[in-house]
Amino acid sequence: MPDPTPAVSLRHITRRFGPVVANDDVSLDLAPGDIHALVGENGAGKSTLMRILYGLLQPDAGSIQVGGRTARIRRPADAMRLGLGMVHQHFMLVGPLTVAENVTLGHEPRSALGRYSRAAAERAVAELAARHGLPVEPRARIETLSVGAQQRVEILKALYHGARVLILDEPTAVLTPQEVDELFRVLRDLQAQGTTIVLITHKLAEVTALAQRVTVMRAGRVVGGGPIAEFPVERMAELMVGRPIPPLHARARHEATTPLLEVRMLDVLDDRRLQAVRRVSFEVHAGEIVGLAGVEGNGQHELVECLAGLRAAQHGEVVIAGRICTTLPARGRFAAGLAHIPSDRLRRGLVAEMTLAENLVLGRQREPGVGRGPFLPRRALDRRADAVLAEYDVRPPEPGHRARQLSGGNQQKLIAARELTRGAAVVLAAHPTRGVDLGAIAFLHQRLLRERDAGRAVLLVSSELTEILALSDRIFVMYEGRLVHETRPAETDERTLGLYMTGRRGAATGTPAGAPEARP
Amino acid sequence: MSAGAATCTPAAPAGAPRADLLRGLLAGAAPVLAVALSLALGAIFIAAIGEDPLAIYALMLRESLGTGYGLGQTLFKATPLIFTGLAVALGFRAGLFNIGVEGQLYLGGLAAGLTGMALAALPGAALLPLALLAAALAGAAWGAVPGALKARFGAHEVINTIMLNFIAFALASFVGRFVFEPATVRTADVGRGAVIPRLDVLLPALRGSPVNLSLLLALLVAALAAVLLFRTRLGYELRAVGLNAPAAEFGGISIGRTQVLAMALSGAIAGLGGVNFVLGYKHYFELGFSAGAGFLGIAVALLGRNHPLGVVVAALFFGALSYGGLVINQRVPKELVEVLQALVILLAISAQVLFERLTRRLR
Numbered sequence: 019m020p021d022p023t024p025a026v027s028l029r030h031i032t033r034r035f036g037p038v039v040a041n042d043d044v045s046l047d048l049a050p051g052d053i054h055a056l057v058g059e060n061g062a063g064k065s066t067l068m069r070i071l072y073g074l075l076q077p078d079a080g081s082i083q084v085g086g087r088t089a090r091i092r093r094p095a096d097a098m099r100l101g102l103g104m105v106h107q108h109f110m111l112v113g114p115l116t117v118a119e120n121v122t123l124g125h126e127p128r129s130a131l132g133r134y135s136r137a138a139a140e141r142a143v144a145e146l147a148a149r150h151g152l153p154v155e156p157r158a159r160i161e162t163l164s165v166g167a168q169q170r171v172e173i174l175k176a177l178y179h180g181a182r183v184l185i186l187d188e189p190t191a192v193l194t195p196q197e198v199d200e201l202f203r204v205l206r207d208l209q210a211q212g213t214t215i216v217l218i219t220h221k222l223a224e225v226t227a228l229a230q231r232v233t234v235m236r237a238g239r240v241v242g243g244g245p246i247a248e249f250p251v252e253r254m255a256e257l258m259v260g261r262p263i264p265p266l267h268a269r270a271r272h273e274a275t276t277p278l279l280e281v282r283m284l285d286v287l288d289d290r291r292l293q294a295v296r297r298v299s300f301e302v303h304a305g306e307i308v309g310l311a312g313v314e315g316n317g318q319h320e321l322v323e324c325l326a327g328l329r330a331a332q333h334g335e336v337v338i339a340g341r342i343c344t345t346l347p348a349r350g351r352f353a354a355g356l357a358h359i360p361s362d363r364l365r366r367g368l369v370a371e372m373t374l375a376e377n378l379v380l381g382r383q384r385e386p387g388v389g390r391g392p393f394l395p396r397r398a399l400d401r402r403a404d405a406v407l408a409e410y411d412v413r414p415p416e417p418g419h420r421a422r423q424l425s426g427g428n429q430q431k432l433i434a435a436r437e438l439t440r441g442a443a444v445v446l447a448a449h450p451t452r453g454v455d456l457g458a459i460a461f462l463h464q465r466l467l468r469e470r471d472a473g474r475a476v477l478l479v480s481s482e483l484t485e486i487l488a489l490s491d492r493i494f495v496m497y498e499g500r501l502v503h504e505t506r507p508a509e510t511d512e513r514t515l516g517l518y519m520t521g522r523r524g525a526a527t528g529t530p531a532g533a534p535e536a537r538p
Numbered sequence: 539m540s541a542g543a544a545t546c547t548p549a550a551p552a553g554a555p556r557a558d559l560l561r562g563l564l565a566g567a568a569p570v571l572a573v574a575l576s577l578a579l580g581a582i583f584i585a586a587i588g589e590d591p592l593a594i595y596a597l598m599l600r601e602s603l604g605t606g607y608g609l610g611q612t613l614f615k616a617t618p619l620i621f622t623g624l625a626v627a628l629g630f631r632a633g634l635f636n637i638g639v640e641g642q643l644y645l646g647g648l649a650a651g652l653t654g655m656a657l658a659a660l661p662g663a664a665l666l667p668l669a670l671l672a673a674a675l676a677g678a679a680w681g682a683v684p685g686a687l688k689a690r691f692g693a694h695e696v697i698n699t700i701m702l703n704f705i706a707f708a709l710a711s712f713v714g715r716f717v718f719e720p721a722t723v724r725t726a727d728v729g730r731g732a733v734i735p736r737l738d739v740l741l742p743a744l745r746g747s748p749v750n751l752s753l754l755l756a757l758l759v760a761a762l763a764a765v766l767l768f769r770t771r772l773g774y775e776l777r778a779v780g781l782n783a784p785a786a787e788f789g790g791i792s793i794g795r796t797q798v799l800a801m802a803l804s805g806a807i808a809g810l811g812g813v814n815f816v817l818g819y820k821h822y823f824e825l826g827f828s829a830g831a832g833f834l835g836i837a838v839a840l841l842g843r844n845h846p847l848g849v850v851v852a853a854l855f856f857g858a859l860s861y862g863g864l865v866i867n868q869r870v871p872k873e874l875v876e877v878l879q880a881l882v883i884l885l886a887i888s889a890q891v892l893f894e895r896l897t898r899r900l901r
Contacts, residue, residue: 326788327790328787328788347790347792348787348788348789348790349790349791350790352790358788360788365782365784365785366784366785366787366788367785367788368782368785369777369778369781369782369785369786370781370782371781371782372777372778372781376774379774380778380785380786380788380789381788381789381790383771383774383775383778383789383791384771384790389771392770392771392772393769393770393771394769394770394771394773394774395769396768396769
C-alpha cells in the first residue's frame with residue numbers, strides 16, 4: 019500500500035457461518051482520503067466484511083486497525099466513535115419518526131433544560147442537507163418517504179455523526195443519472211475534505227468514474243485489487259464472476275398487437291392519502307415490454323400496487339386481458355391473468371421463514387392444481403418446487419430451505435420463478451434486478467425477454483435506465499404522478515430520460531391534455 | 539424456522555442435512571435446557587428453606603409419574619393445558635396474541651354444562667356431541683369477537699381479549715343467578731349422556747384419578763391442529779399472515795378474514811378445554827373452575843414453541859409440575875411450585891432467544 023498508515027486496515031479477517039466461509043483471510047487497506055470501491059457478486063462477502071468493520075459482526079480471526087491503532091469494534095457505537103459511518107443497503111431507519119429525529123438519533127440536540135429540541139434538530143439537519151446537496155424535508159416521517167429519499171437520510175445520518183470513513187452499500191441502486199452525478203459530487207466534496215469512502219457496488223462504470231482503488235471479492239476471498247487504472251471494467255467483471263460475461267441478447271422486435279393491460283385515467287393515493295398517481299392512461303400490448311422510468315417516489319410504486327390490487331384506485335379503470343379489474347382484490351387479478359414481481363422482495367415478495375417450496379405457491383395456494391381438496395401436501399409442493407427451482411437456476415435448489423437462507427439474487431429468481439410460471443397474460447415487474455448480482459441480472463433479463471416473445475404484456479418498472487433501455491419496446495417516464503414522456507429506446511438515451519425524470523424537461527404528454535385534476 | 543417443522547420432518551430433503559438436523563436439535567434443546575436450569579435454580583430455593591432438593595424432586599417425580607394414580611392426576615391436569623396451549627399457539631401462528639383463552643375456556647365449560655343439563659334426557663350419542671359442539675361454539679364466539687375487532691377496526695387483540703376475560707367471568711356469574719342450584723355456585727348435574735367416561739374404566743392402573751377421555755380428545759385436536767397448520771391451504775394462509783402480513787396480502791390472502799378465523803379456531807379449541815372439568819370430572823359447571831388453565835396455556839405454548847407436538851409435551855410437564863406441587867406441599871410452601879413455573883417460563887423465553895442466535899450462526 020502506498021500510504022504508510024492507512025485510515026483503516028483490515029488484517030486477515032476470517033468469518034464463518036456454519037460451514038460457509040463468508041470471509042476467508044481477507045486483508046484490505048483504505049488509504050486516507052481515497053474512494054475505494056469494493057466489488058463482487060452477492061454472497062462474495064463484501065457486506066460481511068463491512069459489517070465486521072462496522073461492528074455488526076465479530077470476526078472469527080483477524081484484526082482491525084483504525085488510524086494505525088488496533089481497534090476492538092464490538093458494536094456500531096464503537097465504530098461511530100472511531101469515525102466510521104455506514105449507509106446500509108437495507109436502511110436502518112425508524113419508520114414512524116421524522117427525518118430530523120432519525121438523523122440525530124443518539125446525539126439529539128438538547129435545549130437548555132436538557133430536553134430534545136425539535137427545532138434545533140430540524141435546523142441542523144436542514145443545514146447539513148443543504149450543505150451536501152441532499153434534498154430532504156426534515157419534518158417528513160420516514161415511512162412516508164420513497165426509497166430514494168430514505169437513502170439520502172441515511173447518508174445524512176452518517177455525516178451528522180461525524181463519519182470520516184463512510185461505507186456506502188450499493189448507494190446508486192435507486193438513483194437517476196442526475197442524482198448519481200449529484201451523489202458523486204457530494205462524495206468528491208467529502209473526499210476533498212479528507213473523508214475516506216468505501217463504495218460497495220456492482221456497477222463497474224461507477225467504479226471507474228469515481229474510485230481511486232478497487233478491491234474485487236469472490237466467494238469470500240480477495241481475488242484482485244489495486245489502483246483503478248490497472249482494472250478496466252472487463253477485467254473487474256471477469257474477476258467478479260470468475261468467467262467472461264456474455265452480452266445481452268439482441269432483441270427480436272415483436273410488433274404490438276392486442277392490448278393485454280389497459281389503464282385508463284387512473285388516480286391513486288399514497289400512504290399519506292396524497293395523490294400519487296394522476297390521471298395515468300396507457301396500454302401494454304401482447305409481445306411488448308413497456309418500460310416505466312422514473313425517480314423513486316414519483317408514483318410508480320403506488321401505480322404498480324394499484325394494478326396488482328393492493329391499493330385502491332380513486333378514479334379510472336384497470337383492464338387485464340380484457341377483464342375489468344378495477345375493484346378486484348389481488349386474488350381476482352391473479353385469476354384474471356396477472357403476475358407480479360414486487361419491488362420489495364422481503365416485504366411483499368417472500369415469506370422469509372417459509373420454505374422455498376411454500377414460497378413458490380404464494381398467491382396460488384388456493385389453486386385446485388396446486389393441492390388436493392383442502393390439503394397442500396408437503397411432498398407435492400416439494401416435487402413441484404424441484405422442477406421450478408432447477409429451471410430458474412435458484413441456488414441451492416433445496417425445496418426445504420427457508421427463503422431467508424438465499425442470497426438476494428436467488429430470492430429474486432425464486433420470486434420470478436413463482437410469478438413467471440403462473441402463465442399470466444400480464445407481467446408486472448417492479449425493480450426486478452435491484453440489488454441483484456450480475457449473473458442473476460442477466461438471467462432475469464433473459465426471462466423477461468422470453469415472456470415478451472411468448473406473447474405476454476410486460477410492464478417493467480425500474481430506476482435502472484440501462485435496464486429500461488435494453489429491454490423495453492416503448493418507454494414512459496413518470497414524474498410527480500404523471501406520465502410526462504413517451505419514447506422508444508432508439509430515440510432516446512439516459513441523459514434525455516434523466517431530464518424528464520427530474521422534471522427539467524417535458525409537459526404531460528402521457529396524460530390526455532386538459533384532463534381535470536382529480537380531488538381525492 | 540419453526541422448531542416444529544424440523545421435528546416434523548426429520549427426513550428433511552438433502553442439501554445441508556447435517557446443519558438442518560443440528561438446527562432442529564438445537565431448537566428442541568432450548569426448552570429442555572430451560573426446564574433443567576429452572577429445576578437447578580429451584581433447588582437453590584428448596585435448599586434455602588432447609589430441605590433436600592434431590593429428595594423433594596424425587597418425591598415429585600415418583601408421585602406425579604411413578605404411580606398409576608399420580609400419573610392419572612398429572613394427565614388430568616395436563617388435559618386442559620393441551621387445549622389452552624394449542625389455542626394460544628394457533629393464535630401466535632397467525633400473529634395474534636390470544637390472552638383471552640381463560641375466558642374462552644370458561645364459557646366453553648359453561649356452555650357444555652348448560653347443554654348437558656338442559657338436554658339431560660337425550661341419549662349420549664346425541665347429547666355428548668351437542669355439549670362438545672356448544673363448548674367449541676361458545677369459545678369460538680368469544681375468540682371471534684376480538685378477532686373481528688382487530689380486523690375491522692385495528693383494535694389490539696391483547697387488550698380486547700383481556701377485557702373479554704372479565705366479561706366472561708361476569709357473564710357466567712350472571713347466568714348462574716338463573717341456573718345455579720340454590721345457595722351454591724354450581725349448576726345441576728349434566729345428563730348421564732353428557733358424561734365423558736374416566737380412563738380408569740379402560741386402564742385400571744389409573745384407578746381413582748380423574749383423568750378422562752377428554753385427554754384423547756385433546757390429543758386428537760393436537761393432531762388435527764398440526765395437520766391444519768402444516769398440511770392445509772388454510773394453515774398455509776394462517777402462517778403466511780403470521781409470518782409476513784404484507785406478503786400474505788400480496789398472495790391474495792385476506793388478512794382480516796384469516797385473523798378472525800384464527801381467533802375463532804383458537805377460541806373453539808380453548809372452549810373444548812372446558813369439558814375436561816365440566817363433563818369429565820365434576821359433571822356440572824362451577825364458578826371459577828378454570829383456575830388459570832387459560833393463562834398457563836400461554837406458558838405451555840411458549841415452552842412448546844407453538845408447535846402442537848411441543849405443546850403436548852409442555853402441557854404434560856406443567857401437569858406433572860402442578861400435581862407434583864400438591865404432593866410436596868407438606869414439606870415446602872406451595873408457592874415454590876409457582877416459582878418453578880415462573881422460572882421455566884422466564885428461562886424458556888431467554889433460551890429461545892439464545893438458541894436463535896446460535897442457530898443463526900449455523901446458517
